[in-house]
Amino acid sequence: MKRELTCIICPRGCQLSVDINKENTEVTGNACPKGKQYAIDECTNPTRTVTTTVRVSNREDTMVSVKTATPVSKKDIFKVMEKIREISVIAPVKIGDVIIKNLCGADIIATKNID
Numbered sequence: 001m002k003r004e005l006t007c008i009i010c011p012r013g014c015q016l017s018v019d020i021n022k023e024n025t026e027v028t029g030n031a032c033p034k035g036k037q038y039a040i041d042e043c044t045n046p047t048r049t050v051t052t053t054v055r056v057s058n059r060e061d062t063m064v065s066v067k068t069a070t071p072v073s074k075k076d077i078f079k080v081m082e083k084i085r086e087i088s089v090i091a092p093v094k095i096g097d098v099i100i101k102n103l104c105g106a107d108i109i110a111t112k113n114i115d
């Protein structure tokens with residue numbers, strides 16, 4: 001199976017060709033090793049950083065922005081969003097506070113201060 005991808009690791013945006021077969025995965029078009037690893041990951045277990053918001057229960061009409069501290073598998077994104085939608089936090093909240101520990105392999109952390 002062949003796939004064409006654009007590497008998103010750095011602004012250069014190399015156009016990658018990936019040839020996946022049972023024996024090995026061949027990547028061309030990458031200007032550095034990071035592109036090869038990106039292409040392999042994208043074709044075998046693509047991951048994304050999830051960013052969203054969580055309700056602040058003791059502040060009227062207030063949400064705090066959050067994100068996964070590390071990327072999660074694309075297949076787990078709906079599970080992550082579902083769980084985040086169920087919860088609320090109590091202010092004060094500081095950037096970097098862990099809102100949920102180890103959700104599908106990643107901590108959910110605050111990206112905004114709420115006094």
Ligand code: SF4
Pocket residue numbers: 007008009010011012013014029030031032033034035036
């Ligand atoms: S392959 Fe390397 S140089 Fe090219 S976009 Fe990816 S990280 Fe940047």
